[in-house]
Amino acid sequence: MTAIRILLVDDHAIVREGYRALLAKQTDLAVVAEAGDAEQAYRQFKQHRPDLVLTDISLPGGSGLELIRRIKQHSGNAAILVFSMHQNPEFALRALRAGALGYVTKSSEPGVLLHALREVFAGRHALSADMAQILALEKLGKQQLALExxxxxxxxxxxxxxxxxxxxxxxxxxxxxxxxxxxxxxxxxxxxxxxxxxxxxxxxxxxxxxxxxx
Missing domain, CATH: 1.10.10.10 (Winged helix-like DNA-binding domain superfamily/Winged helix DNA-binding domain)
Incomplete structure (x- = not known):
């Protein structure tokens, strides 16, 4: 089985090292390129053509949201998963609207990230449970206001x-x-x-x- 080729984007080298160690244990996942900022990430994407981009949303040299938009403009079928410390629903909504298929918070268990990577690669949406709950409550709140x-x-x-x-x-x-x-x-x-x-x-x-x- 051919491994899913991943571009790993995070501005902290020690964090990338942790991700890389986790993914290295999976026979169906492989990190083929890394980047520490948005501009480098975009260059790496064009050079390596990964199957999936795993990116933080807060990046130097341009936001993760802008990176997502640029990648999607370059390759409309690019699979992108955001892995972020931000639990604000607005960040997740903006990432999904920009073209990401998933949003997982960094407080999630490793298994949640691994599952989300495979779901996004398969073309399906993936949200960590905490973010899914927050988005549901946010949506319900707006609908409650609409009811009024x-x-x-x-x-x-x-x-x-x-x-x-x-x-x-x-x-x-x-x-x-x-x-x-x-x-x-x-x-x-x-x-x-x-x-x-x-x-x-x-x-x-x-x-x-x-x-x-x-």
Whole structure:
């Protein structure tokens, strides 16, 4: 089996040494190049064409985010995993939007990093459990705020939609037209940032809207 060829990017030599020792124990992983700053990393990427880039997000000579963008511009299918001390969800979101497939915090167990490397190489997203939880809570918080933008009438319609009522049912119960019920349905989904009734129901469950139906 051919090993996954990795470019290792971190500005601390002793940290890179630790990563290299960990990866050297894996028969399917191999570090083929290293870099201590963003500019060197980009040159090494072009020279060695690694299968995967493992990079920190805080780098001298340009940020890791800029490095990710440059690499993705050069090679759109490049597999990139961020390994960082930062647990701020904004860092992870920006890294993923820039083109990284995964984000693992440095407080994670070694096995988490190894699993993430293989997942990203396979083209799948990978997040360490702590970051996945933070991002989920961040998303839920924003959705909770979105829920608060609904008018009392819209919230009542949401409750009825989640309970399985049709537009005609809702129109009769609230003494509005079927068209108004349908328009409100569309507006509710728009305000909550969902595209389908399945997503709307899932969000309602997350936000405990169903518990308010009794």
């Amino acid at each position: 933008t609904l008018t009392p009438r819209e919230f009542e319609i949401l409750r009825l939609l989640v309970a399985g009522k049709s537009h005609a049912d809702i129109a009769g119960m609230l003494n509005i037209s079927v068209k108004t019920a349908g328009n409100s349905h569309y507006l509710i989904k728009s305000k909550l940032g969902v595209n389908s009734d399945i997503e709307l129901t899932k969000l309602a469950i997350q936000l405990h809207v169903l518990e308010l139906l009794a």
